[in-house]
Amino acid sequence: MLFARSAMEDELLETYSHWINGAYHEPSGREWMDTMDPYSGQAWAKIPLGVAADADLAVSAAKQAMTSGSWASMSATQRGKIMRRIGDLTLQHADRLAELEVRDNGKLLAEMRGAINNVAEIWYYYAGLADKIQGAVMPIEKSGMIGLTQREPIGVVLALTAWNAPLNFLALKCAPALAAGCAVVVKPSEFSSVSSLFFASLTQEAGLPDGVLNVVTGLGQSIGAPLVEHPDVAMITFTGSDTTGAKVYEAAARHMKRVALELGGKSxxxxxxxxxxxxxxxxxxxxxxxxxxxxxxxxxxxxxxxxxxxxxxxxxxxxxxxxxxxxxxxxxxxxxxxxxxxxxxxxxxxxxxxxxxxxxxxxxxxxxxxxxxxxxxxxxxxxxxxxxxxxxxxxxxxxxxxxxxxxxxxxxxxxxxxxxxxxxxxxxxxxxxxxxxxxxxxxxxxxxxxxNTYRTYSYMMPFGGMKKSGIGREMGIEAVEEFLETKSVMISIADATPQNNFIPR
Missing domain, CATH: 3.40.309.10 (Aldehyde Dehydrogenase; Chain A, domain 2)
Incomplete structure (x- = not known):
C-alpha cells in the first residue's frame, strides 16, 4: 500500500531495495511501497515498487551469470560448496530471519525458528545433490555409434513465492535450481518480501557469483507480469492460488516456458x-x-x-x-x-x-x-x-x-x-x-x-499436487529434475561414414 507520509515518518521505516547482480538497486521508478506488520496493523518497512525495467535488469543479470560468468564454468562440486555455505549463513542469521518473517506475515516466532533451521537443511540437501546429476550411456541399436545423454540446466528460472512462507519457498525453488546450474530471479509476494531481500545478501557472503540469485519486489501487474513474459526466462516455478497459477500457466504456454505450479488445496x-x-x-x-x-x-x-x-x-x-x-x-x-x-x-x-x-x-x-x-x-x-x-x-x-x-x-x-x-x-x-x-x-x-499424522514434511520427499493443486514436484531428488534438460549426443566410432537411416521427423 502507498501512503503519503512526512519525510520524518518515512525515515522511521526500514527501507529495502532490489537485489540485482550482487548489489542492492533502488527501483527504476524511485517508488517504494509499505509492508505491514499483521499483528500491529502498522507499516514497519518499505520495499521497492518494481517495474518492467527492474525485471529486465534482473533477468539480464541471471542470463549473463549462466552464459559468461563464473557460475557457467564452475564445477558442480564447487556449486555445492557455495550452497552449503548458504545453509551455514542461514543458521548464523536464524534469529534475524525468523524475526523478519514474523514481522512480515504474522507467523509464530516459536515456529519460525524451527522453520529457519529447516530452510538451512534444504540448502544442505541440494548442495549434496549438485554433483550427483548424471547422464547415461545408451546401448542404441546402431553399430559403430555411441549414444549418451547429458543433463543441462534449463536456463533462467523465475521463482514466484507466496506470502505465507517466503524463505521456505525460496529455498525449495532456488536450491534445486542452483544445484542444476540455473540462475534465478525471485519475485516474492508484495505482502512479505523483506526476508527474501535480506537473505539475498547472505548468498553473496557465501560466495555465490553475482547474478545467480536476484530478488525483485512489487506488484504482480507492474513487475510480475513482465517477468513472466520475459523472453529470457526459460522456466517459471510458482506457489500460490490456483486462480493466479492458471494465469501464469497460460502466459507461460504462449512462450513455451516450462512451469512447476504448487497451488491450492481443500485437503x-x-x-x-x-x-x-x-x-x-x-x-x-x-x-x-x-x-x-x-x-x-x-x-x-x-x-x-x-x-x-x-x-x-x-x-x-x-x-x-x-x-x-x-x-x-x-x-x-x-x-x-x-x-x-x-x-x-x-x-x-x-x-x-x-x-x-x-x-x-x-x-x-x-x-x-x-x-x-x-x-x-x-x-x-x-x-x-x-x-x-x-x-x-x-x-x-x-x-x-x-x-x-x-x-x-x-x-x-x-x-x-x-x-x-x-x-x-x-x-x-x-x-x-x-x-x-x-x-x-x-x-x-x-x-x-x-x-496417523498430518502436516509432516520432509525435504527428502517429493511434494506436489494433482488436478487443480498443481503441476510438478518440489522437494526430494525429483525437484532437481524440474530444472534440467536432457540432451542426446550420438558419436560415430566407425571407420567409415555410416549410411543415412534417419527416422523421418
Missing amino acids: PNIVFADADLDLAVAGAVSGIFGGGGQMCTAGSRLLVQNSILESFTDRLVSSARSIKLGDPMDPTTQMGPMSTTPQYHKVLEYIDIAHQDGARCVLGGKPASGPGIQGGQFVEPTIFVDVSNAMRIAREEVFGPVLSVIGFEDEAQAIAIANETPYGLAAGVWTRDTGRVFRMAKALEVGTVWG
Whole structure:
C-alpha cells in the first residue's frame, strides 16, 4: 500500500531495495511501497515498487551469470560448496530471519525458528545433490555409434513465492535450481518480501557469483507480469492460488516456458472410528489451526465416521476452544493474525457464505478480540458442522482457521467424498488398520497421503499436487529434475561414414 507520509515518518521505516547482480538497486521508478506488520496493523518497512525495467535488469543479470560468468564454468562440486555455505549463513542469521518473517506475515516466532533451521537443511540437501546429476550411456541399436545423454540446466528460472512462507519457498525453488546450474530471479509476494531481500545478501557472503540469485519486489501487474513474459526466462516455478497459477500457466504456454505450479488445496483429514482418537483430535486441530489455517495443505475438510461424529466433534471443539491467540512474538501464542488484510476479509466472507448455505457454526465464526489481540486481523478458530460436500465452504479454499466437519458411513463413502473436489494436494487418514491406510493411499487423488499424522514434511520427499493443486514436484531428488534438460549426443566410432537411416521427423 502507498501512503503519503512526512519525510520524518518515512525515515522511521526500514527501507529495502532490489537485489540485482550482487548489489542492492533502488527501483527504476524511485517508488517504494509499505509492508505491514499483521499483528500491529502498522507499516514497519518499505520495499521497492518494481517495474518492467527492474525485471529486465534482473533477468539480464541471471542470463549473463549462466552464459559468461563464473557460475557457467564452475564445477558442480564447487556449486555445492557455495550452497552449503548458504545453509551455514542461514543458521548464523536464524534469529534475524525468523524475526523478519514474523514481522512480515504474522507467523509464530516459536515456529519460525524451527522453520529457519529447516530452510538451512534444504540448502544442505541440494548442495549434496549438485554433483550427483548424471547422464547415461545408451546401448542404441546402431553399430559403430555411441549414444549418451547429458543433463543441462534449463536456463533462467523465475521463482514466484507466496506470502505465507517466503524463505521456505525460496529455498525449495532456488536450491534445486542452483544445484542444476540455473540462475534465478525471485519475485516474492508484495505482502512479505523483506526476508527474501535480506537473505539475498547472505548468498553473496557465501560466495555465490553475482547474478545467480536476484530478488525483485512489487506488484504482480507492474513487475510480475513482465517477468513472466520475459523472453529470457526459460522456466517459471510458482506457489500460490490456483486462480493466479492458471494465469501464469497460460502466459507461460504462449512462450513455451516450462512451469512447476504448487497451488491450492481443500485437503480431507479422514478419521475412522477405530483410530486413536486423542491423536486424531490433536492432528485435526493442528491440521487446520496451525499457521492460522494459512497453508496450502490445511486439513480444512474433516471427514469423521458417523458412529463417532458427535462425540469426536465435541472433543474437537473443546480442544480448539483453548487455542491462545495473540502476539506472534510471544512464545506462548498458539495462533497469530491473518497475514494480510485482504485475506482477513476473505476468511470472514467465507464464514458468512457458510451460514447462508446452511452450515451450523459450533465454534468461533467472527473476528477475535480480547487481551493481547490488536491490529484487527484476527479470526477466531471456527468449526462448522452439518456441512455437505456440495457447499462452497467445503469446495473452495478459504486459507484461514475455518474447519468443515463432514460425516461418512464407510471407507467407500470416505473416498468418494474426499475425491469429490477439484483439488488434490494432500490427505490424512486416521485408523489403526494398516491395510486401510494403504488402500486409502492408493485410492485418494492427492499428491501426499499422511497416515496417523498430518502436516509432516520432509525435504527428502517429493511434494506436489494433482488436478487443480498443481503441476510438478518440489522437494526430494525429483525437484532437481524440474530444472534440467536432457540432451542426446550420438558419436560415430566407425571407420567409415555410416549410411543415412534417419527416422523421418
